[in-house]
Amino acid sequence: MTSTEKRIGNAANFVDERLGAAGWVKKSLNKVFPDHWSFMLGEVCMYSFIILLLSGTFLTFWFDPSQRDVIYNGVYEPLKGLKMSAAYASTLDISFEVRGGLLMRQIHHWAANIFMAAIVAHLLRVFFTGAFRKPREFNWILGILLLTLGLVEGLFGYSLPDDLLSGTGLRITSAIIQAIPVVGTYISFFLFGGAFPGVGFIPRIFTLHILLIPGIFLAVITIHVMLVWYQKHTQFPGVGRTETNVVGHPILPVYMAKAGGFFFVVFGIIAFLSAVASINPIWLYGPYTPGQISAGSQPDWYMGWLDGLVRMAPPLETHAFGHTISWNILIPAVIVPGIVFTGMALYPFIESWITGDKREHHLLDRPRNVPNRTALGVMSITFVMVALINGGNDILATNFDLSINQIMWFSRVGIFVLPPLAFVITKRLCLSLQRADRELLLHGSETGRLLRLPHGEFVEVHAPISPEKAFILQSHEQPVALAIEEVDARGVRRPGAIKNKIQRRLSKAHAVSVPKVTEEEMKEIEHH
Amino acid sequence: MSNELTPTDNSVPPQHAPRATDINPVSEKRAEQQIAILFALSGIGSVLLIYSYIFVAKDVFIFIPVMGNQNAQQLGIGIGMAMSLFFIGIAAIHWAKTLMPDKEVINHRHEFRSSDEDRDELVKTVKEGVAGVQLGRRKLIKRSLGAAIGLFALPPVLLLRDLGPLPKKQLETTNWKAGTRLLTDPGNRPIFASDLEVGAVVQVLPAVEHEDERPLSDIAKDPVLLIRLRPEDFQLTPEKFAMTHEGIIAFSKICSHMGCAVALYEQQTKHLLCPCHQSTFDVTRGAKVIFGPAARPLPQLDITVDGEGYLVARAPFNEPVGPSFWERNSQ
Numbered sequence: 001m002t003s004t005e006k007r008i009g010n011a012a013n014f015v016d017e018r019l020g021a022a023g024w025v026k027k028s029l030n031k032v033f034p035d036h037w038s039f040m041l042g043e044v045c046m047y048s049f050i051i052l053l054l055s056g057t058f059l060t061f062w063f064d065p066s067q068r069d070v071i072y073n074g075v076y077e078p079l080k081g082l083k084m085s086a087a088y089a090s091t092l093d094i095s096f097e098v099r100g101g102l103l104m105r106q107i108h109h110w111a112a113n114i115f116m117a118a119i120v121a122h123l124l125r126v127f128f129t130g131a132f133r134k135p136r137e138f139n140w141i142l143g144i145l146l147l148t149l150g151l152v153e154g155l156f157g158y159s160l161p162d163d164l165l166s167g168t169g170l171r172i173t174s175a176i177i178q179a180i181p182v183v184g185t186y187i188s189f190f191l192f193g194g195a196f197p198g199v200g201f202i203p204r205i206f207t208l209h210i211l212l213i214p215g216i217f218l219a220v221i222t223i224h225v226m227l228v229w230y231q232k233h234t235q236f237p238g239v240g241r242t243e244t245n246v247v248g249h250p251i252l253p254v255y256m257a258k259a260g261g262f263f264f265v266v267f268g269i270i271a272f273l274s275a276v277a278s279i280n281p282i283w284l285y286g287p288y289t290p291g292q293i294s295a296g297s298q299p300d301w302y303m304g305w306l307d308g309l310v311r312m313a314p315p316l317e318t319h320a321f322g323h324t325i326s327w328n329i330l331i332p333a334v335i336v337p338g339i340v341f342t343g344m345a346l347y348p349f350i351e352s353w354i355t356g357d358k359r360e361h362h363l364l365d366r367p368r369n370v371p372n373r374t375a376l377g378v379m380s381i382t383f384v385m386v387a388l389i390n391g392g393n394d395i396l397a398t399n400f401d402l403s404i405n406q407i408m409w410f411s412r413v414g415i416f417v418l419p420p421l422a423f424v425i426t427k428r429l430c431l432s433l434q435r436a437d438r439e440l441l442l443h444g445s446e447t448g449r450l451l452r453l454p455h456g457e458f459v460e461v462h463a464p465i466s467p468e469k470a471f472i473l474q475s476h477e478q479p480v481a482l483a484i485e486e487v488d489a490r491g492v493r494r495p496g497a498i499k500n501k502i503q504r505r506l507s508k509a510h511a512v513s514v515p516k517v518t519e520e521e522m523k524e525i526e527h528h
Numbered sequence: 529m530s531n532e533l534t535p536t537d538n539s540v541p542p543q544h545a546p547r548a549t550d551i552n553p554v555s556e557k558r559a560e561q562q563i564a565i566l567f568a569l570s571g572i573g574s575v576l577l578i579y580s581y582i583f584v585a586k587d588v589f590i591f592i593p594v595m596g597n598q599n600a601q602q603l604g605i606g607i608g609m610a611m612s613l614f615f616i617g618i619a620a621i622h623w624a625k626t627l628m629p630d631k632e633v634i635n636h637r638h639e640f641r642s643s644d645e646d647r648d649e650l651v652k653t654v655k656e657g658v659a660g661v662q663l664g665r666r667k668l669i670k671r672s673l674g675a676a677i678g679l680f681a682l683p684p685v686l687l688l689r690d691l692g693p694l695p696k697k698q699l700e701t702t703n704w705k706a707g708t709r710l711l712t713d714p715g716n717r718p719i720f721a722s723d724l725e726v727g728a729v730v731q732v733l734p735a736v737e738h739e740d741e742r743p744l745s746d747i748a749k750d751p752v753l754l755i756r757l758r759p760e761d762f763q764l765t766p767e768k769f770a771m772t773h774e775g776i777i778a779f780s781k782i783c784s785h786m787g788c789a790v791a792l793y794e795q796q797t798k799h800l801l802c803p804c805h806q807s808t809f810d811v812t813r814g815a816k817v818i819f820g821p822a823a824r825p826l827p828q829l830d831i832t833v834d835g836e837g838y839l840v841a842r843a844p845f846n847e848p849v850g851p852s853f854w855e856r857n858s859q
């Protein structure tokens with residue numbers, strides 16, 4: 001035994017005699033993680049969160065979260081002598097007088113954008129591959145919670161510098177709060193510490209932004225990752241991969257080296273972006289004053305779709321009995337997002353109700369093999385994209401010489417027409433891809449090699465595909481429509497007839513698919 | 529030609545093709561060198577960061593093609609940091625991919641559902657525990673417990689009461705009163721009607737006691753836009769027309785939708801546009817909403833001139849300015 005081994009052994013013995021951790025640690029180090037590029041998206045989320053914690057802590061050392069008036073006397077000439085809040089002045093100081101301060105601000109902001117982008121990408125991966133199915137519904141809901149928290153955390157974060165752009169965002173936030181019936185005005189006054197912009201909002205959202213919400217984030221992310229650990233990762237279908245095993249690299253050393261290395265890669269790329277690509281140059285916007293605004297005011301991208309919905313809302317208000325209800329704010333900013341996020345959170349249960357499938361699933365779906373779900377996903381993306389386009393209608397209009405009014409009308413119509421269209425097209429595409437898979441299985445892949453037969457006929461030579469690929473193409477199971485009888489054996493209508501009817505309809509739509517290649521067909525082809 | 533179905537079998541070992549580094553000592557050596565070079569690049573990044581931090585002055589700018597003039601210190605620190613992090617990561621990944629064992633292994637999954645015995649025992653334990661509490665029998669305790677917990681829910685909410693003042697009439701009122709002079713913003717100078725030429729737009733604030741110390745909450749509701757048109761351009765009701773003065777019309781600058789400053793005036797069409805959500809107001813028709821999500825026109829301020837000829841408000845706004853709220857009486 002070398003001396004190093006001896007020392008490590010002693011330390012391990014010290015810990016194990018007190019915690020009895022050897023068994024658990026041994027098991028954990030043998031844990032297997034399947035490999036696929038898309039499993040890295042969740043990692044990007046976690047790493048950018050760590051980067052946010054690190055860079056955010058750095059920023060708090062200098063940031064002064066106060067709305068107290070100060071006269072700016074720093075090094076940035078254009079704003080010298082101007083009255084502004086201490087929050088804005090200290091953000092200027094971080095940008096111009098703290099060495100590396102601007103870089104940290106940029107890293108923090110870039111990491112936030114990448115955090116949200118990675119969450120969305122990770123969510124789409126989980127959705128399209130069906131990784132949210134039993135037993136992972138809890139983790140799906142936690143993921144939706146993290147997405148929602150991320151939106152709020154991001155909004156608070158970019159509101160802190162108290163520049164003209166972020167103040168405009170807060171003005172809109174306060175208007176949304178005011179629009180809530182009965183209690184809205186009071187909540188707004190309490191949150192802001194008086195009439196907008198009040199005196200208390202920046203210090204209050206600072207506490208929420210750096211303490212409360214990150215604390216919740218940390219707790220939820222921990223549970224999220226622990227559940228992945230405990231339930232083991234899903235895997236794509238392949239030879240030797242089943243519902244009862246998991247095939248991949250063990251944690252030690254390969255997975256740890258790759259994941260650890262990947263953290264540094266993410267951090268490095270964010271640092272590079274921050275060094276060369278300026279984001280949120282608050283010194284150009286000037287301090288916030290409610291009487292001014294800059295043209296082209298835009299929220300960060302993840303809030304853009306909500307702003308786009310607000311922009312396209314019809315001018316509807318109800319005035320009755322001395323009260324006002326602003327539907328033009330409530331519908332796009334409260335009701336629709338509420339439906340979207342609740343629907344997302346409940347989707348695993350909705351799908352399992354439609355399919356009647358209550359089994360555990362650890363093998364992932366190829367999106368084409370579940371056309372309905374894939375189409376629903378693309379439909380939702382289309383909805384958000386139309387809203388996002390409208391959220392940038394002023395920028396698009398200026399840059400592409402278009403009319404704002406036309407973009408707005410395009411969005412108003414498009415938000416209803418395009419998502420269903422996307423659904424239909426995607427479903428057809430999925431079925432076409434299934435058909436292509438079937439072709440591939442039956443006739444092999446095209447080689448591009450033409451052969452002239454002795455009697456003059458030209459044929460293209462098809463090469464057989466590998467058994468591994470053939471296995472992947474036909475290993476999936478196909479959805480079957482639920483058999484729900486409208487009447488029972490004695491011819492009496494069963495209770496909940498309408499519910500049954502909906503379920504039957506949806507189940508039938510869900511079960512549409514191109515028939516798989518049967519063994520007989522395979523044999524027949526082989527005899528050729 | 530073989531395309532036979534491969535059985536779904538737990539015992540099929542994952543396929544493994546040897547890598548160049550597994551069989552060729554030269555490749556193995558080369559991979560090792562590459563990894564060392566990557567780590568060295570990271571070191572160079574760290575040195576660049578330290579050098580830029582200590583030796584590059586804050587106000588040195590260097591020209592970089594495409595990016596233009598860049599602050600040398602910020603760029604040096606940033607690029608240095610990016611290099612030092614990125615290359616550590618790439619080195620580790622390259623190491624894992626070329627030299628660490630890449631054989632895939634199989635773990636087995638366990639069923640999550642607990643065994644029936646465990647479940648039954650849990651049910652029994654819980655039932656016994658609940659029975660021990662005796663809530664079913666002791667009605668008095670049950671009711672008083674409910675009342676106590678219900679009451680306890682109030683204090684935490686109550687404790688938040690002092691976050692801010694009650695709204696009172698703050699959303700309904702502004703600093704505009706009968707006779708208040710219109711002062712330019714910025715500048716705080718009173719203005720004559722003749723200061724405005726046809727087509728001109730001026731932002732004004734009400735004259736108050738301490739004009740240099742207006743709280744932001746006043747600036748959030750007081751700003752007014754003055755626009756001068758030819759009187760014959762207006763298509764207003766007689767009451768609204770009476771509120772203008774020699775073709776000068778005054779609107780609240782705070783959007784009736786969400787409170788942004790309605791700052792974009794289009795001279796030719798005589799439209800006011802809010803940059804936040806593109807609500808468009810037609811000045812000639814009393815700021816009627818002609819496009820966008822706003823549901824109400826911008827409130828119009830009744831203006832006239834005082835004895836000295838300065839523009840003044842003839843009356844306060846006759847409706848609340850800014851976004852809607854529950855208590856707003858819009859009738």
